[in-house]
Amino acid sequence: MLGPAHDPALEIPERYFTLENYDGGVARWCPSCGDFAILSAVQKICRDRQVPPEKLAMISGIGCSSRFPHYMHAYGFHGLHGRPLPVACGVKSRRPDLEVWVATGDGDCCSIGAGHWLHAARYNMDLVVMIFDNSVYGLTKKQTSPTTPLGMPTNTHPQGAILPPLNIAETTLGFPNVSFVARSVDWNPAHLYQTLATAAAHRGTSFVHILQRCPTYTPNVFDEWRQNPELTLLLTHERGVPADDVVRRVYKRQAEHDPADLAAARRLASMHEQLAIGLFYRNPEAPRYDLATSVGVGLTREQKLATIERELDRFTI
Amino acid sequence: MARPSPQPAVAAERRRVPLGERIVEIVSDSGEGAQKAGQTFGTVCAKLGNGVWTVEIIPAEIKPPARSPAGASGIRVRFATRPVTNCGEHADLVVAFNEQVLYGRIANGAYRQGTLVLLENRWAEDPQEEVRRSYREAVEQFRAQGLEVLELPLEAACKEITGEARVGKNMFVVGMLCEIFGRDLDKALDEVRAVLGRKGDEVVALNQDLVRRGWAFAAESVPYAWEVPSERGERPIVVMNGNQAIGLGILASGMELVAMYPITPATSVSHYLGRAFPAVGGFLHQAEDEIAAIGFALGASWAGKTACTITSGPGLALKTEFLGFASMAELPLVVIDVQRGGPSTGLPTKVEQGDLLAALFGEPGDTPKVVIAPATIEECFHFVILARRLAEEFRTPVVVLTDANLATGVSTFPRPRLEPQWIAGPVDQSPWPDGLAPFDWDPVSGLSTRPIPGQRGGEYVVTGLAHTRQGKVAYDAESNQEGCEMRSRKLAALGGTLVAPEPHGAAEGEMLVVGWGSTLGAIEEAVDILRAEDRAVASLHLRFLSPFEPGLADIFGRFRRVMTVELNYSDDPASPLANAENRRRAQLAQLLREKTLVDVDCWSAVRGQPFGPGEIAQAVRARLAAPAAARRGAA
Numbered sequence: 001m002l003g004p005a006h007d008p009a010l011e012i013p014e015r016y017f018t019l020e021n022y023d024g025g026v027a028r029w030c031p032s033c034g035d036f037a038i039l040s041a042v043q044k045i046c047r048d049r050q051v052p053p054e055k056l057a058m059i060s061g062i063g064c065s066s067r068f069p070h071y072m073h074a075y076g077f078h079g080l081h082g083r084p085l086p087v088a089c090g091v092k093s094r095r096p097d098l099e100v101w102v103a104t105g106d107g108d109c110c111s112i113g114a115g116h117w118l119h120a121a122r123y124n125m126d127l128v129v130m131i132f133d134n135s136v137y138g139l140t141k142k143q144t145s146p147t148t149p150l151g152m153p154t155n156t157h158p159q160g161a162i163l164p165p166l167n168i169a170e171t172t173l174g175f176p177n178v179s180f181v182a183r184s185v186d187w188n189p190a191h192l193y194q195t196l197a198t199a200a201a202h203r204g205t206s207f208v209h210i211l212q213r214c215p216t217y218t219p220n221v222f223d224e225w226r227q228n229p230e231l232t233l234l235l236t237h238e239r240g241v242p243a244d245d246v247v248r249r250v251y252k253r254q255a256e257h258d259p260a261d262l263a264a265a266r267r268l269a270s271m272h273e274q275l276a277i278g279l280f281y282r283n284p285e286a287p288r289y290d291l292a293t294s295v296g297v298g299l300t301r302e303q304k305l306a307t308i309e310r311e312l313d314r315f316t317i
Numbered sequence: 318m319a320r321p322s323p324q325p326a327v328a329a330e331r332r333r334v335p336l337g338e339r340i341v342e343i344v345s346d347s348g349e350g351a352q353k354a355g356q357t358f359g360t361v362c363a364k365l366g367n368g369v370w371t372v373e374i375i376p377a378e379i380k381p382p383a384r385s386p387a388g389a390s391g392i393r394v395r396f397a398t399r400p401v402t403n404c405g406e407h408a409d410l411v412v413a414f415n416e417q418v419l420y421g422r423i424a425n426g427a428y429r430q431g432t433l434v435l436l437e438n439r440w441a442e443d444p445q446e447e448v449r450r451s452y453r454e455a456v457e458q459f460r461a462q463g464l465e466v467l468e469l470p471l472e473a474a475c476k477e478i479t480g481e482a483r484v485g486k487n488m489f490v491v492g493m494l495c496e497i498f499g500r501d502l503d504k505a506l507d508e509v510r511a512v513l514g515r516k517g518d519e520v521v522a523l524n525q526d527l528v529r530r531g532w533a534f535a536a537e538s539v540p541y542a543w544e545v546p547s548e549r550g551e552r553p554i555v556v557m558n559g560n561q562a563i564g565l566g567i568l569a570s571g572m573e574l575v576a577m578y579p580i581t582p583a584t585s586v587s588h589y590l591g592r593a594f595p596a597v598g599g600f601l602h603q604a605e606d607e608i609a610a611i612g613f614a615l616g617a618s619w620a621g622k623t624a625c626t627i628t629s630g631p632g633l634a635l636k637t638e639f640l641g642f643a644s645m646a647e648l649p650l651v652v653i654d655v656q657r658g659g660p661s662t663g664l665p666t667k668v669e670q671g672d673l674l675a676a677l678f679g680e681p682g683d684t685p686k687v688v689i690a691p692a693t694i695e696e697c698f699h700f701v702i703l704a705r706r707l708a709e710e711f712r713t714p715v716v717v718l719t720d721a722n723l724a725t726g727v728s729t730f731p732r733p734r735l736e737p738q739w740i741a742g743p744v745d746q747s748p749w750p751d752g753l754a755p756f757d758w759d760p761v762s763g764l765s766t767r768p769i770p771g772q773r774g775g776e777y778v779v780t781g782l783a784h785t786r787q788g789k790v791a792y793d794a795e796s797n798q799e800g801c802e803m804r805s806r807k808l809a810a811l812g813g814t815l816v817a818p819e820p821h822g823a824a825e826g827e828m829l830v831v832g833w834g835s836t837l838g839a840i841e842e843a844v845d846i847l848r849a850e851d852r853a854v855a856s857l858h859l860r861f862l863s864p865f866e867p868g869l870a871d872i873f874g875r876f877r878r879v880m881t882v883e884l885n886y887s888d889d890p891a892s893p894l895a896n897a898e899n900r901r902r903a904q905l906a907q908l909l910r911e912k913t914l915v916d917v918d919c920w921s922a923v924r925g926q927p928f929g930p931g932e933i934a935q936a937v938r939a940r941l942a943a944p945a946a947a948r949r950g951a952a
Contacts, residue, residue: 024778054773057620069778070790075770076778077619079612080638086609090616090624091770093600094574095744098620098770116612119605296573296598301740304597308568308735311593315555315565316732317364 021053022046027071029064034186034212038130039071041193042101045200046074057098059088061108064139064214065132068103082113085120085129092125093293099200102129106147107137110168114146121175123289124204128196131168131207134214135221142217149221168209169269169280173262179204179286181265182241182279186212187226191234191247191277198241198279204288211275225275229253235268235278243278251277333499333542338397340405343490344422345414346383347376347390350487355392356727357512358494361504363556363729366547368400370838371727372927374422375666384448389418393427398546401728402693402838406929408432410497412490414471415440416455423462425926430463433541435493438468467539474534478526488524492531499544502532553732559697559723563653564589566701567625568597569733571740572651574624576602576613581665582721583629583655607635611652615643618650619779621744621769623705625651630659630672633679640714641680644804646779647756647767649708649715651701656720656834658925667925668721670834670884673904676716677863683801685808687715688863692837695730696860697723702739709741711807712767718862720884722835722927749775754786756803763806808864817868818857825875826853828941831917832882833859833905835927840882842930847937854937859905870913880918880940881906882933887921 022043029035046056056074060066062081069076075098079087088102109117109131120129136154137143143156147168151160169183180202184195192210199206211222225231234251236243240259248254257264257278265280341358345351352373359371374391381388395405407429413419414437422428440452459466475482475489488509495505509524557565564586567575575594577587590601604610607628614624628636633654643650658664659671676688687707691700697719704715749768755777757765768775777788783797784790791797820829822844832840840856847854857872859865873879887903888895902910906919920936922928 052773053776054771057770058778059616070780073776075768075776077616078778078780078782080642080781083608083612083639086604086612087616087619090574090576090602090613090618091620092616093602093613094617094622094624095620095770115605116609119609293574293600293602295600296595298743299598301571301737301742304568304571304740305735305737307596308565311565311568311596312555312732312735315557315561316553317360317556317729 015052017047017050017052019043019047022073024069024071024073027067029067030215032215033064034134034214035065035068035132037186037189037192038132038210038212039068041189041196042072044193045197048197049200051099055098057088057091057095057100058103059084059091059100060103061105061113062139063105063108063137064134065103065105065212066108082108082111083116084108085113085116088127089120089123089125089289092127092290094297096126096290096294096297100127102127104129104131106131106133106135106145106168110146110166110171117172118175120205121172121178121207124177124179124286125288125290125293126203126205128199128206129208130196131209132212133168133209134212134218135165136214136217138214138217152221167270169207170266172207172209173266173269173281177286178207178281179283180206180279181209181269181281182206183209183211183269183277184241185222185225185277186210187222188247188250190244191241194243194247195241195278202282203284204286231274233268233271233274233276235276235280237279239282240279331540331542333544335544335546337399337545338395338401338405339410339498339543339545340393340395340408341494342374342391342393342408342411342422342427343487344374344389344391344411344418346388346418347379347381349390349414350484351391351414353512354487354490355394357488357491357505357508359394359396359727360556361491361495361500361508362394362396362498362545363554364504364508365500366549367396367398367545369394369396369556369727369729370401370404371395372404372722373725375725384415384417386417386420389421391418396545398548403842403930404722404726404927406931411435412493413437414486416452416459419455419459423459425924426932428464432464434459434464434466435471435539436466436468437471439470439472441468469538474530475527478530479523485523485527488527489531489534492528493535493539495528496532496535497539497542499542502529505532554729555732556727556729557694558585558725558727559694559719560585560655560725561589562694562697563627563701563719564593566698568593568599569698569735569739570702570705571742572625572705573599573622573741574602574614574617575599575627576604576610576624577627578604578607578610578632580607580629580632582657582724583627583632583653585724586627586653586655607632608639611636611639611650615639615648615650618643618648619770621771623649623651623709623741625653625701625705627653627655629655629657630675631662633672633675637679640686640716641682641684642781643714644680644684644686645781647712647765647804648779649705649712651704651708651715651717653701653717653719655724656718658923664925666721668835668884668927669923669925670718670720670836670904671886671923672718673833673862673885674907676718677908683805685805686713686863687711687808687811688718689715689861690718690834690859691723692834692858692860693730694723694726694728698733700860705741707811711811712765713807718834720835726835744771745769746771748773755788756784756786758786758799758803761806762810763803764810812864812867815861815864815866817872818859818866820855820857820872822848822855823853824855826855827876828854828878828880828937829873829876830854830856830880830882830933830937831859831905831909832856833862834884836882836884839928839930839933843933843937846930846934852938852941862905862908865908865912869909870915873913873915873917878918878940879909879915880920880937881909882928882936883919883921884923884928885921886923887919
């Protein structure tokens with residue numbers, strides 16, 4: 001037969017996804033919550049990547065940030081407090097075809113779920129992990145979180161937080177086998193979009209630390225940096241988060257940083273007076289656990305039966 | 318070194334006595350290979366067509382101090398002409414590498430008057446006076462208690478073959494036992510090759526020499542010989558322990574992911590799967606903790622690959638929150654709990670049936686789920702397959718309760734005939750029907766079909782929050798009431814498909830003994846003993862604990878008394894301050910009283926050991942002798 005070979009894929013009517021295809025309905029965060037900016041960035045990235053909604057798995061824990069899956073049109077798993085990472089890893093383990101995103105918060109990830117945070121970095125499965133850091137427990141009404149600034153009054157520490165906050169990006173950069181750590185802010189949508197898009201393109205676990213304002217309990221916690229862009233250091237590099245002119249015009253202080261340089265990444269992430277944003281570290285060579293967990297996906301019943309019979313032979317006398 | 322005086326040669330006077338069954342123990346310090354010896358001997362018996370049950374005697378420490386009563390490590394092998402369903406009562410013959418390890422076994426009631434003890438005698442000549450003295454005292458005491466102690470130079474005889482007699486003498490013992498019980502020497506030598514083949518020809522040859530030496534030694538030095546004839550059917554036989562049966566069941570269920578965290582006595586399933594799972598395309602995930610293990614498994618289940626997590630009591634406690642989530646979100650999941658002694662860290666290596674109520678009611682709120690309990694090693698295999706199918710069909714977590722007795726017991730059973738439908742099919746990725754809700758509950762059965770990620774048009778969010786049929790978070794009164802009703806109705810729907818269990822012994826009578834899990838064999842054997850005494854006793858064994866099999870109240874109604882026998886705690890009715898109202902009853906008894914409104918009595922113990930048939934029979938006799946309580950009311 002002449003002509004091109006039969007290709008069943010050509011029979012499927014082409015689908016083009018618009019932003020509406022990822023819209024899960026009206027989000028019920030407080031008005032002016034930083035989470036809206038993150039939701040809108042993720043929807044744009046999904047559209048730009050043209051990910052079919054049925055192939056998207058949005059996994060979250062508990063907290064304001066973890067309502068995220070409800071506002072996406074996608075498959076969602078709104079799970080337990082602190083446990084989105086094991087669930088996301090389990091999803092990816094046998095369904096490498098799904099694109100898995102995790103929405104978690106400073107309490108969910110860095111307090112009750114902190115053990116999984118370290119191990120998820122070590123597993124380095126192909127996930128995007130967005131850590132929404134608003135420096136407070138919001139859903140339970142203003143308790144101290146691991147990232148609450150020293151001295152900030154909360155309902156559990158009305159005299160002010162007793163301990164200095166942990167730095168999410170700096171801590172994550174200390175984990176074994178970590179392969180991607182970036183930081184962005186909810187008040188610069190262009191940079192946030194570029195950072196999450198860079199994370200989505202990385203094959204491995206991409207941790208993105210997002211400074212995100214809580215309009216109710218921590219509306220001014222990031223004012224220092226919001227009001228004075230001079231205090232923000234924009235990380236630039238050809239292998240980093242691309243920064244367009246709009247972003248570069250806002251953040252005039254810029255540093256060329258090679259994301260392969262882990263020592264420099266840790267130094268930049270740990271700065272406080274200067275808030276570094278962009279890609280701290282990326283190692284595309286870090287071993288990925290999902291490449292091991294998904295071996296054997298798709299074996300047929302017949303193939304399995306033959307192997308199980310052989311296995312029974314070992315026990316047969 | 319001074320050689321102990323040899324025993325008189327007695328072989329010429331021996332007459333081989335045929336018997337229906339024997340119970341043999343090998344006890345030693347940890348690390349002397351007693352368990353390997355027992356498994357090897359048990360396998361030889363099984364290959365000759367005997368029914369066999371072996372159970373390990375395990376100290377909690379890896380290397381407890383030598384020559385200590387608490388450090389006893391070893392194995393019991395019960396073998397018989399007919400199939401064996403439990404570890405039995407008293408050992409007939411014991412091989413002991415030192416006298417101290419016998420104290421613990423004697424205290425546990427493992428031996429009877431006349432039990433033959435083949436005891437290593439080198440301690441009689443030990444350089445330390447303290448050792449010589451304690452050895453002499455022990456032998457005297459054992460003889461005074463009625464044990465027949467034969468002091469033998471086991472290690473000295475091994476030293477003729479190997480300088481490493483401490484580790485070599487276990488195979489020497491295999492040779493002795495094979496001779497004493499008239500087993501085929503070649504079968505024993507073949508088994509040594511099968512067990513040690515990987516270690517090379519030199520090791521195999523040395524150990525085969527030890528078997529031959531043990532054989533000759535027994536013929537010269539042991540004045541007894543027995544045989545246990547075998548009846549072999551046509552169907553091929555497999556031999557394995559309960560944890561291996563679980564592992565094979567996982568392969569045959571088609572589940573492709575097991576996530577677990579090391580915990581005794583469940584861990585050996587992961588050892589088996591670590592080797593066998595990849596060949597069927599499966600993956601064993603060793604998680605960072607128990608919570609992560611169930612979360613990982615639940616993630617895979619949600620994504621369409623029903624998965625399994627395996628644990629023991631303390632791990633089950635940690636998994637509680639996710640179990641509740643799986644029930645609420647209606648996700649399939651198989652949770653296997655290999656029960657050990659509790660509460661808390663309890664008795665890690667020993668048996669108990671203490672997690673029944675935790676499995677049923679451990680979570681806050683109403684969290685209906687399926688709970689099943691295999692009663693035999695063979696059922697460990699089949700119940701895993703059953704669990705996956707129930708989990709998917711009823712969109713629910715299924716807890717499978719086994720225990721340390723099943724986990725480490727080794728037995729024979731007919732080789733399963735694999736069926737393709739046991740194996741999970743491919744993940745459904747067809748488009749989701751237009752307009753079908755993700756929780757499209759059937760109002761009668763509560764059943765619904767679950768959208769699986771990848772199914773176009775089925776996008777929805779699972780949540781542990783109260784939700785509507787659409788999966789939307791809902792805090793209104795009607796939605797939560799409806800959700801709870803629908804999840805509960807699934808259990809009634811499943812219960813309606815089950816058939817009433819059959820009592821063992823008789824359909825009516827004076828007393829019905831009710832059990833669950835690994836106690837099946839001991840209970841039924843106890844009933845047989847009691848019925849041979851003309852007592853109107855029968856037993857009933859439950860495999861489904863949630864929902865129950867139907868018809869229990871009717872069955873109970875045909876007996877004057879009903880009593881559970883369980884390996885968990887209950888107050889003795891005669892304990893101080895106990896009365897009918899405040900007495901704390903065994904776990905199944907509590908459930909049965911509530912479900913049937915029958916005044917179900919219980920007899921239970923938490924000694925960390927499996928029940929023998931004799932002690933169950935004795936407990937039943939004692940209860941029958943006590944005045945019968947009124948069947949209903951204030952009893």
